[in-house]
Amino acid sequence: MIDASYNDAAPYSGAASHDDAGLLPATRRALLHRLATGQSQGRAPSMVGAVMREGRLVWSAGRGELPSGAGDEDVQYRIGSISKTFVAVLVMRLRDEGLLKLEDRLGAYLDTPAGGEATIAQLLSHTSGLAAEARGPWxxxxxxxxxxxxxxxxxxxxxxxxxGRLHHYSNPGYALLGALVERIRGESWYAVLRREVLAPLGMERTTLAPAAPHADGWAVHPWADVLLPEPAVDTGRMAPAGQLWSTTADLCRFAAFLTHGDEGVLAASTLAEMRVPEGGAKAPGQSGYGLGLQVMERDGRTLVGHMGTMPGFVAMLLASPQDGTAAVVLANRTSCFEVGSVAADLLTKVAKLEPRIPAPWRPLSEAKEEHLELTGSWYWGAAPFTLRLCAGGALELSPLGSGGRGSRFRPEQDGTWTGLDDYYAGETLTAVRTAEGAVSHLDLGTFVFTREPYEAGDAVPGGVDAAGWRTAEGRR
Structure with missing residues (x-):
């Protein structure tokens, strides 16, 4: 039991309970120092943190008062809106099974007094236009x-x-998505989550109600170092918006899944789709929201995850897919928003102090001749580009010099490719061939790419001046 004499209690040792030999001692100490600073400055009764790298928990620690005898990585905290990401995974599973489409109206599946006109994608991305909170009381x-x-x-x-007009965060929107899962699966959303996601990922300590050992939720007086207990109620229909309890160990398992995918739960390609912010990529430093995931830019990295708050608890999970690294921070204090910066700092410290070792370069296992002949230099008008062949017949278009739009392209069964990034996302790339079978040019959503700058012939729309390129003298 924590009381007003809390600060006189013996502090938690703070020793990392999961150190990996691959993490240097200086890195481990830097992580512990950042967590300890966050707990102290944030005046949190307790704070635990962990780092996942390449699918494994490689570091964890705790500060403050934790349940006696419990390992910091096994103490449950309420994770608030991180619950929404779990619900989003369930919805995307239904989509991948062909049981719904993201562009479908919710009302086609669920009888609801509000939100029925919004699409499922809009509910996932908080663009449904629904109110932020449920009807009162709080x-x-x-x-x-x-x-x-x-x-x-x-x-x-x-x-x-x-x-669809703008981003407006909605907790009731996720209550509706939980009800959607129940309607299609025919059982409670949590039962579905337990069977389809938690059990396959080994997340035995992620539950709907607290299971010992768990932290108690507290409010901290703004002007004095005293505490007030917070209630931890069953929120019923609103549970999909923020009910779950979890541990740093379990959330590192979930972070590994969000980073790498798991074919038994959700494919990596679907998770990549969830990481795209609504309305497309944001400007550097700006945050966005994808399909159940918050997306932000920090120090040149794209971080994905979610923050969660409930009375007495704050949580943050952040992952950097490019680094194969994630960080989780949990605290048992209302409005302890330090956890967000602590989690981001833990992740970036590991990424910077011990950068990811690139996988060995290896040649492609297969390369079709008709794909190889597409590689090399191409020109949109006079702007130079290169086209590279990647694994599985994918293509990567890159501008040379400043400006120009690049993209990766996924191969399709009909011999075309579909753009995956930014301006060309969803657009079709076609290799146009002559009657003899030779490649004439590339057509990318009506943009024509030729082998020479403004190549003579009939490929370039509008034609090319018959006199060709001019020198300074030729312009007179």
Whole structure:
């Protein structure tokens, strides 16, 4: 039991319980120092942190008062809105099974008094236009029995914005997605989560209700070092928006899954789709929201994950797919937003102090001749580009010099390629051939690429001046 004499209690040792020989002692100490600073400056009764690298928990530590005898990586905390990412995984599983489409209206599957006009993708990305919170009183601190049915979630103005118009975070939107999972699967969303995601990933310590050892939730007085206990109620219909409890060990398993995928749960390609912010990539340093995942830029890295808050608890999970690294930080204090910066710092410290060792270069296992002949230099007008052949027949278009749009392209069964990035995302790349079978030019969403700058012939729309390129003298 924590009371006002908390600061006089013996501090938790803070020793890392999962050190990997691959992490240098200086790195481990830097991580511990950052966690200790976050707990102290954030005045959190306790704070635990962990780092995942290449699919394994490689470091964990705790500061403050934890349940007696418990390893810091095994103590449960309420993880709040990180629960939404789990719900999003369930929805994407339904999509991949062909049981729904992201562009479908929710109302086609669920009888709901609000949100039915929004698409499933809009609900996942918080662009449904629904209100941010459920009907009062404060749903995070009141029993879910007050809102037994979907209609009880919404107040007088459930729809604040036109669906798809702008990003507006909505907790009731994820309550609806949980109900969607229940409607299609025919059982509770948590039962589905347990069977389809938690058990396959080995996440035995992620639960709907707290299971010992777990931290208690506290509020900290703003002007004095004293504590007030926070309630931990069952939020009922709102549970998909923030009910789950978990540990740093379990969340590192989840982070490994979000980074690398698991064919038994969700393919890496689907997870990559979830990481694309709504409306496309953001400017450097700006944050966005994908399909159940927050996306942000930090120190030249794209980080994905989610923050979670509930009365008495704050949590953050961040992963860097390019580094194969993730960090988790959990604390048992209301509004301890330091966990976000602590998690980001833990991740970037490992990435910078011990950068990822590149995989060995290896030649392609297969390369078709008709694909090889597409590689090399191409020109859009007079702008130079290169086209490289990648594994599986994929292509990568890169501009040479400043400016120009590049993209990766996925091969399709019909012999075309589909763009994966930014401007060319979803656009079709076609290798146009002559009657004799030779490659004439590339057509990328009507943009024509030729082997020579403004190549003579009929490939370039509008034609090319018959006199060709001119010198300074030739311009007169």
């Amino acid at each position: 749903w995070e601190r009141t029993d879910g029995a007050l809102r037994p049915e979907l209609g009880d979630l919404f107040g007088d103005r459930p729809q604040l914005h036109t669906p």
